[in-house]
Amino acid sequence: DTEVTQTPKHLVMGMTNKKSLKCEQHMGHRAMYWYKQKAKKPPELMFVYSYEKLSINESVPSRFSPECPNSSLLNLHLHALQPEDSALYLCASSQGTRRQFFGPGTRLTVL
Amino acid sequence: DQQVKQNSPSLSVQEGRISILNCDYTNSMFDYFLWYKKYPAEGPTFLISISSIKDKNEDGRFTVFLNKSAKHLSLHIVPSQPGDSAVYFCAASPQGGRKLIWGLGTSLAVNP
Numbered sequence: 001d002t003e004v005t006q007t008p009k010h011l012v013m014g015m016t017n018k019k020s021l022k023c024e025q026h027m028g029h030r031a032m033y034w035y036k037q038k039a040k041k042p043p044e045l046m047f048v049y050s051y052e053k054l055s056i057n058e059s060v061p062s063r064f065s066p067e068c069p070n071s072s073l074l075n076l077h078l079h080a081l082q083p084e085d086s087a088l089y090l091c092a093s094s095q096g097t098r099r100q101f102f103g104p105g106t107r108l109t110v111l
Numbered sequence: 112d113q114q115v116k117q118n119s120p121s122l123s124v125q126e127g128r129i130s131i132l133n134c135d136y137t138n139s140m141f142d143y144f145l146w147y148k149k150y151p152a153e154g155p156t157f158l159i160s161i162s163s164i165k166d167k168n169e170d171g172r173f174t175v176f177l178n179k180s181a182k183h184l185s186l187h188i189v190p191s192q193p194g195d196s197a198v199y200f201c202a203a204s205p206q207g208g209r210k211l212i213w214g215l216g217t218s219l220a221v222n223p
Contacts, residue, residue, distance in 0.1 A: 004154075031209075042200055042213035043155065056209060090154050098143050098204055100211065102154035 003027075004103035006091050012109045015081060021106045023074040023091030032074040033100065034066055035090040043090055043102075049074060081110045114138045115203050117214035124221050130188040132217050134201030137182065141203040145211070146175060146186050149198045158199075159186070191221045 004025045013019050023032065031050050035043035048056035049068040063085075065077040074091055086109045092100040116135045124130045134144075142163040147155035161168040161175045161184065168175050174187045188195055201214040 006154075039151075040198070040216070040218075042202075042216055045210055048209060050209070088152065092154075099145060099157055099160060101157065102147075105152070105154045107152060 004091055004093055004101050006089075006103035006106050008106060009104065010107045010109075012111065013078065013081065014111050015083075017081075018077070018079045020078065021076040021089055021091075021108075023076075023103055024072055025091075025093040025101070025103075026072055027093060027095075027101065028071075029093035029095050029101070030071060031094045031096070032068065033092040033094075034064075034074065034076050035092065035102075037088045037090055037105070047076075078108075081108075083110050086110045112137075113215070114141075115201055115212050115214040117199075117201055117217050119217050120215070121218040121220070124191045124219065126193055126221055126223050127190045130186075130191045130195065130219055130221065132186040132188075132199050132201075132219065134184045134186075134214055135182060136184075136203050138203070138205065138212070139182075140205040140208075141212070142206045143204040144175070144177065144184050145202045145204070146173075147200045147202060148195075149200060149216070155200060188219075191219075193221050193223050195219060196221045 034046040037043045046060045047066045052068045067075040088105040090105045091103040094100040145160040146158040149155045177184045198216045200216045202211040
């Protein structure tokens with residue numbers, strides 16, 4: 001299984017809502033990542049988990065809260081988002097720090 | 112400061128011809144380079160990579176060349192197919208680093 005899955009595929013939320021994005025991989029990878037991507041731009045790193053511990057937080061606003069319940073799962077909890085947070089949110093995993101496998105993404109729209 | 116540069120935002124090629132996508136980098140600590148392909152509204156898909164101890168890596172229609180002295184790498188696609196039309200990102204990883212440093216991407220259009 002060389003797949004990273006993400007749910008939901010699409011999400012529309014208001015600025016006062018609380019929602020969560022989910023990511024799962026069964027490749028035994030010990031590093032997992034959250035990225036944000038705007039159209040025609042490269043992925044922008046948000047968080048890195050290594051062995052289920054948060055190792056990198058790229059100065060992301062606290063309205064984004066990551067969680068790694070176990071080595072296969074990664075969540076991103078969303079609260080009080082702004083319209084400018086609308087983007088494609090990508091999850092990735094890797095065995096080392098080199099080749100990262102990406103999921104299909106969650107298209108988030110904040111109204 | 113952009114450490115990984117893809118100076119051509121777009122490229123148009125005829126089907127069957129060679130596509131050459133270029134990438135320059137500034138950081139001598141980068142020792143591993145990757146190319147990803149991305150379709151709209153999908154996650155990036157890994158294409159091919161190269162370690163700094165090599166100067167060429169080939170996988171089917173895709174070949175990556177690395178010129179360390181010039182801090183330059185290129186991706187060759189031969190022959191190009193319409194399904195290759197996508198945005199191609201070059202990324203670099205420093206030795207011992209935990210992040211990928213991305214270029215801004217090149218949009219490739221392969222015309223039938």
